[in-house]
Amino acid sequence: MAPPILKLDDIALTFGGEPLLTGASFQVEAGDRLCLVGRNGSGKSTLLKIAAGLSEAQSGDIFRHPSVTIRYLEQAPDFGTFTSVRAFAEAGLGPGDDPYRVHYLLDQLGLSGDEDPHLLSGGEARRAALAQVMAPEPDILLLDEPTNHLDLPVIEWLEGELQRMKSAIVLISHDRRFLENIARSTLWLDRGVVRRMDRGFAEFESWRDKLLEEEALEQHKLGRAIVREEHWLRYGVTARRKRNMRRLGELQAMRQRHRTHRGPTGTVEVTVSDIRESGKLVIEAQSIGKSFGDRPIVKDFSIRVHRGDRIGLVGRNGAGKTTLLNLLTGALTADSGTVRWGANLEMVSLDQKRDDLDPDETLEHFLTDGRGGTLPVNGQQRHVTGYMKDFLFQPEQARTPVRELSGGERARLILARNLAKPANLIILDEPTNDLDMETLDLLQELIAGFAGTVILVSHDRDFLDRTVSSIIAPADPQVPNGQWLQFAGGYSDMLAQRSEVPQAGGREKTKAAARPLEKKAAAPGRKLSYKQKYALESLPGRISEAESAIAALEEKMAAPDFFTTDPAGFNNAAKTLSELRDSLERMEEEWLELEMLRESLESGG
Numbered sequence: 001m002a003p004p005i006l007k008l009d010d011i012a013l014t015f016g017g018e019p020l021l022t023g024a025s026f027q028v029e030a031g032d033r034l035c036l037v038g039r040n041g042s043g044k045s046t047l048l049k050i051a052a053g054l055s056e057a058q059s060g061d062i063f064r065h066p067s068v069t070i071r072y073l074e075q076a077p078d079f080g081t082f083t084s085v086r087a088f089a090e091a092g093l094g095p096g097d098d099p100y101r102v103h104y105l106l107d108q109l110g111l112s113g114d115e116d117p118h119l120l121s122g123g124e125a126r127r128a129a130l131a132q133v134m135a136p137e138p139d140i141l142l143l144d145e146p147t148n149h150l151d152l153p154v155i156e157w158l159e160g161e162l163q164r165m166k167s168a169i170v171l172i173s174h175d176r177r178f179l180e181n182i183a184r185s186t187l188w189l190d191r192g193v194v195r196r197m198d199r200g201f202a203e204f205e206s207w208r209d210k211l212l213e214e215e216a217l218e219q220h221k222l223g224r225a226i227v228r229e230e231h232w233l234r235y236g237v238t239a240r241r242k243r244n245m246r247r248l249g250e251l252q253a254m255r256q257r258h259r260t261h262r263g264p265t266g267t268v269e270v271t272v273s274d275i276r277e278s279g280k281l282v283i284e285a286q287s288i289g290k291s292f293g294d295r296p297i298v299k300d301f302s303i304r305v306h307r308g309d310r311i312g313l314v315g316r317n318g319a320g321k322t323t324l325l326n327l328l329t330g331a332l333t334a335d336s337g338t339v340r341w342g343a344n345l346e347m348v349s350l351d352q353k354r355d356d357l358d359p360d361e362t363l364e365h366f367l368t369d370g371r372g373g374t375l376p377v378n379g380q381q382r383h384v385t386g387y388m389k390d391f392l393f394q395p396e397q398a399r400t401p402v403r404e405l406s407g408g409e410r411a412r413l414i415l416a417r418n419l420a421k422p423a424n425l426i427i428l429d430e431p432t433n434d435l436d437m438e439t440l441d442l443l444q445e446l447i448a449g450f451a452g453t454v455i456l457v458s459h460d461r462d463f464l465d466r467t468v469s470s471i472i473a474p475a476d477p478q479v480p481n482g483q484w485l486q487f488a489g490g491y492s493d494m495l496a497q498r499s500e501v502p503q504a505g506g507r508e509k510t511k512a513a514a515r516p517l518e519k520k521a522a523a524p525g526r527k528l529s530y531k532q533k534y535a536l537e538s539l540p541g542r543i544s545e546a547e548s549a550i551a552a553l554e555e556k557m558a559a560p561d562f563f564t565t566d567p568a569g570f571n572n573a574a575k576t577l578s579e580l581r582d583s584l585e586r587m588e589e590e591w592l593e594l595e596m597l598r599e600s601l602e603s604g605g
Helices: 044-052 085-090 100-108 122-134 152-164 176-182 201-235 238-243 245-260 321-329 363-368 384-390 407-419 437-449 461-467 491-498 530-557 567-602
Strands: 006-015 018-028 033-037 059-064 070-073 140-144 168-172 185-190 193-197 281-292 295-306 310-313 336-341 347-350 374-377 380-383 425-429 453-457 470-474 484-488 501-503 507-509
Touching (some): 018 044, 033 176, 044 070, 070 122, 085 100, 085 122, 100 122, 122 152, 152 176, 176 461, 185 201, 295 336, 295 567, 310 321, 321 425, 363 374, 380 384, 384 407, 407 437, 437 461, 484 491, 484 567, 491 567, 530 567
Parallel strands (some): 033 168, 033 185, 425 453
Antiparallel strands (some): 006 059, 281 295, 374 380, 501 507
């Protein structure tokens, strides 16, 4: 086995009386591809900064090979006094490094180098920071959330570039697909210590769950052993008990181990406050258009959003995703076309703008809007500390200022505040930024189980595949021209329907050689099956029959004396009505998905 070029042994660090790292150890060998995973606030970024030499541990040993170069990508780059992005990126080069590498990276990342680094957007700042740390091709590259604020083409380019580099990589990311494509070994930071699995991230969750099960079993056995020893102390022979001081000492040690054991952190309890359901039709846009100057952002776009739809918006940064989202939700007025909204809509938007948070505001004040110690959730007043526990905040953090939270904890705080509001339409703008895997899992479950409608913007391919039922994307992914298309399924389904293959260099190439998509006959073998065609033809009639049956039942149940004269019949009618509505909703969703698939195939998708 090759000797390590970086080694951390028994690293310990305590913040505010609470141990953050309690004996964390890991090593990096030449060419390693490691991902560092763990809950928000577990100390991942702190451990990476200690490895980079930017923070000090309170105890422990650190070995860095004298000839090794290390570069660290932090979540919030410091541009200091640099007047251009190029100057900032070149500052990462060593004496023998090739300056052309900076030019190449800036070009691939869509930056000229002349930009003022202090005026960059979040995505541009992240790209500039990537150019700085990647330019020297260091021996060890430490990356903290490299995909945050990046669009999908850049993320896919970054994957290809990192795979070609010879650097050893230690990576922190919330992006499952990115981790699976880059990492070959996994480091799990849990309760202050690091455990290593010499397999990729795809196998992490089953490995973690197995370790936690073994730990729970061990604690159960220890508890049983303590009970047996305590029984011996009470009922054993007195003379024997006085003589066997060693056994008494072992019992005390077992009690101490059991008492000081730090169990795994609980899970987030994510729910959305209940509210009456919206109408069947949520949003209907007909031939809407929006331009800024001479540039069309949205051109002749139409869509019908039904209750229960889960729609994802994807595209390059600057393609117009936010503009289209604002048109659909009424935050922006279209230049042409019409937008109609359904009845009873209650919308909650989670935009994750953590920069808008007041750093001096306490968690309690933020969650309650300064109205005391309670907040309304699902129509009932809940104490703020109890609600905080649902999102893995401790009661003593109620008066903690926002500035002391990590990026992931701030994301969780915004999630907690917004999900307390009643809603039947949720708008999610980059909801996955900085969330840990467990919170992401529960956010996915929330979307899957939510009775209302969800529209989300995301660059997380795995999250999109797990949550949405259709994707809206630019018709031309290379050069946005204001035309948008809707595809059935998730992100991978969209690629399959477009026959796109992600390429290194940040470009998604189509069979049309990056030309705007044109109407053409479906490729041989790519057509609806007989079963799908039959369903598409028969569903409108079945939907009409269900609507008639529902209308008849509603009229019957509206009779003022129906319940008093026949309560059993009323209850049976109510049950039948609920089943008919569920059946109607399923048929409408099936018809919509089949119709979208048919349109996609006929247009050449």
